[in-house]
Amino acid sequence: MNIQRYFNFMSYKIGDGPGAAMPVRADNPNAQIATKLRALYLSVQEEAIPDRFLDLLEKLDAVERRSMPDVAE
Amino acid sequence: MSDGMTSEESSFKREMLAALPSLRAFAMSLIGRHDRADDLVQDTIMKAWAKQDHFEMGTNMKAWLFTILRNELYSQMRKRGREVQDSDGYFTETLAQHPAQYGSLDLQDFKRALEKLPPDQREAIILVGASGFSYEEAAEICGCALGTIKSRVNRARQRLQDILQVTGESEYGPDATSAPITSRAFVS
Secondary structure: OOHHHHHHHHHHHHHHOHHHHOOOOOOOHHHHHHHHHHHHHHHHHOOOOOHHHHHHHHHHHHHHHHHOOOOOO | OOOHHHHHHHHHHHHHHHHHHHHHHHHHHHHOOHHHHHHHHHHHHHHHHHOHHHOOOOOOHHHHHHHHHHHHHHHHHHHHHHHHOOHHHHHHHHHHHOHHHOOOHHHHHHHHHHHHOOHHHHHHHHHHHOOOOOHHHHHHHHOOOHHHHHHHHHHHHHHHHHHHOOOOOHHHOHHHHHHHHHHHHHHO
């Protein structure tokens, strides 16, 4: 639950991220909104996948393999 | 070792892993809280895993997972009933608990504004404006007509502009001067 990092990253994103390369006209309200929405979204998307999900997928996969009849050739 | 079943399974898992970062971002943008968003992602993974026979390899895994996630969210909201019906109460909790943890005022305002949107408008603008789906794909994910998605996105944009008061004229618009006069009229 790294909320601090999440928001730090978000402000970083607005200033220096790839989005900054796109000229955003300050007088275009839609562009302002689009930029902020993407910044919010990307701040989560670019986080590392939490271990709980990696573990979960490992377990699901392991259970499945174990329950599969051995039909190797 | 290299039989067809095994490689198909692991590619299902691999594709799922690849879609997880955007799935989390979608959940977080919809819900506004990391803990609840990740719980929802976990439920989605379980559902998707159980339904993997229904998924056709080679089709859009991301869209498939997003569909499962939003259906799961709405079914949970229905089950919880009134507890979460008012979306403001559901979302603003975090802001009340951790006001100091939010970054720039600017983005805090934006997040709060996004949370004020009706859920159907919020998901529409997120899918099209942040997740990178076309209007057609977004309509499919939400199970509604193309025109419905377009109008939801438009209404979401308009509503966000209103809430954030981003207009071309900014604070020099008529509102800054007329608002105090209007409110004074109510007092006297």
